[in-house]
Structures are given as C-alpha cells and as structure tokens.
Amino acid sequence: MPVNARTLTIDGFEISDASDCYVIAEIGHNHQGSIEQAKAMFDRAKECGAHAVKTQKRDNRSLYTEDFFNKPYDNENSFGPTYGLHREALEFDRAEYEELRDYAKHIGITFFATAFDHPSADFLADLDMPAYKIASADLQNLPLLRHVAEIGKPMIVSSGGATLEDVRRAVDTILPINDQVGLLQCTAEYPANWDELDLKVIQTYRDMFSGVVVGLSSHDNGIAMPVAAYVLGARVIEKHFTLDRAMKGTDHRFSLEPQGIRKLVRDLRRTRLALGDGIKKPYSAETDPITKMGKTLVAAADLPAGHQLREDDIAARSPGGGLPPYEFDRLVGRILNHPVTRDMPLTFELLEEEVPEDVAAGVGSRPE
DSSP, rough: OOOOEEEEEEEEEEEEEOOEEEEEEOOOOOTTTOOOHHHHHHHHHHHTEEEEEEEEEOOOHHHOOOOHTTTTTTTTSSSSBHHHHHHTTTTTOOHHHOOOOHHHHHHHEEEEEOOOOOHHHHHHHHHSSOOOEEOGGGTTTTTHHHHHHHHHHHHHEEEETTTTTHHHHHHHHHHTOOOOOEEEOOOOOOSSOOOOOOTHHHHHHHHHHTTSEEEEOOOOSSHHHHHHHHTTTTEEEEEEESOOOTTTSSSSSSSSSHHHHHHHHHHHHHHHHHHHSSSOOOOGGGHHOOOSSSOOEEEOOOOTOOBBOGGGGEEEESSSSOOOOGHHHHHEEEEEEEBBOOTOOOOOBBSOOOOOOHHHHTTSSOOO
C-alpha cells in the first residue's frame, strides 16, 4: 500500500482524510428480532443522513459453549429463558437478511453486519455484503481475521479492551491479505466513561498505520466526542442507534435516537467544512465588517501645507478602507504638500517625497 494512501471504499463511498465522515448507525439487536422494526430503523437512519446501518450476526449454537448457551438469563431485558435462546430470538435468518439487504438497496443506504464467527462470516459472504465489521472482542481472533480478510471486502475493526500490541498484531494479520481496512478506537464500556474514551489514540493509530483509515466506535452518551474525533483524524464514526432509548434491551440506553444521529451527521459535515484547507485567506463576506471595525490613518487635527508630520498628528480611526495603520511609521516625519482637515484620510499623494537621510539626520535642509 502506498504511503499516505489513506482511503477505504465501502459500497462506492470513498472514505479519506478529505471526505465527509462515514457514519454507521449501529443497530445491533436493537431491532428486537422484528424485521419491520429493523426496516423502520433503516428508514430513520437514512433520513438522518447516516451512510450505513449495521446489524450483528452470530451462529449461536456453535459460538457459545453448551453451558453458556444454556445459562439462565432471567431479567427485564431477556428475550429468552437462557442466554442462548435470548440471542436466538434476536437473530434474523437468511430470508430475513435477504429482505433487509434488498430493502436497504431500495432506500439507498448501505447495509452490512458484524461477523462473530466463521459460519456467520460465510453466511454474510453468501449474501454479498459490501463490508464486514469485526468486534473488539475478536481483535485477538487471528483465524477469524484471516478468514474475513480472505473474503476480500472492506473490513472495519474495533479495538476496545486492547493493547497496542493486540492492535498491531491484528492489522499486520489483515493487511497482507486485504488492504481495505478501517481501524476504530473503541472503549468497550456501555456506556463509556468520558475519561476512558482516549481519543488521542486516534492520532496514535494514524501515526502507526499510515495507509489505514482510522475512526471511532463511540459508546458515550452524546454527540460531541465524534466531532472531536473527526478533528483528530477519525473518518469513520460508529454510534449505536435506537428508535427509543426506553425500549427493552441492554443497548438502547447508550444509543442515539434519530434526532441525535441527525445532529451528529450535521455537526460532522459542518466540521469538515469548518476545518478548511489550512490556508489563511480573507473572504468577501468579511469585507464589510472589517471595513466597519477597521482603522484608517487620518489627520488628528487641521494641518497646513508644509507641516512635518509628528506622531500625535496622525490618528487611527474607524472606518477602515484607507491607509492602514501598519503604514504609520512611513508617515511620521513626512511633509504635507497640501493642507488637511481633522479626520481627513492621509495618503502618500498628500506628502512630499521622502525626506532625504541627511535632512532627517539634521545634516542638510529641506528643499524649497
């Protein structure tokens, strides 16, 4: 990969340092196992300006140990009597995934999913998903990373709970196989504490991996931190998304509702525009206020022709538009060849030629 070729293309959208931030509305299982609710979430995410919606895919019977699958899961957020059955109730089958894939294409939003295991990765590959997410907990799962990388589609990898060694190992595993990688800083708390977001890690990742697009999977309860992340160089933002934070399920309480996603997308787009190109320049819209508040060098009092200007003969007064105050020193000591009145703008045309150095030093006399 060429140095500084920091691009990632997902479903035709090229993510780069110069692009808008790519916003993923992470639905996870906030659809509660309802395909109609999932479609409604797709609609709202699209309306709010998100680029993509994402679910999670698990092959629960092979993913969990038998004991863990059968572990009682009796609480207000449970969709089944055991943890495994709870997870099964939230899974979509192939027909439902096909319906969601087609629906996303119909409304014009990108749809992909997190693959938690090999069977799920193959399931998604068979559906020709445009990208794959790797969860933080699988950053050390090199066999899964290699397997997904070999599918050949863009990968977005979260790094919650990891060391730099874990991150480097994962990226070094993927890149020789697949150079379309996005690396997300992430804190695997739900919600994450403000002082544990470690946004400066975004800069660390950019320095470590010159060709990798970097982003943030943000589990905080707000919309400000993704904007800060964008300024630090993040170009992918993933935020959990819900229709109502009061709904049943553990993820809703730290998810953004549609209004939050809409504001997040708006603020990220404004931030890209506001950062500009790094070149300081005046804008035409600034002309009137700067002229109104600026200063022009004017006569401090009525002065006759032949008068040699002293510092107290010159004032800087608003509005601007005339000789600017940075020319002050060039006026002091010059001779007026025309009379001026108080507040009259001073110009070099009102002055005789520069006083020769010998005259200024008192050696000669001013020519008549």
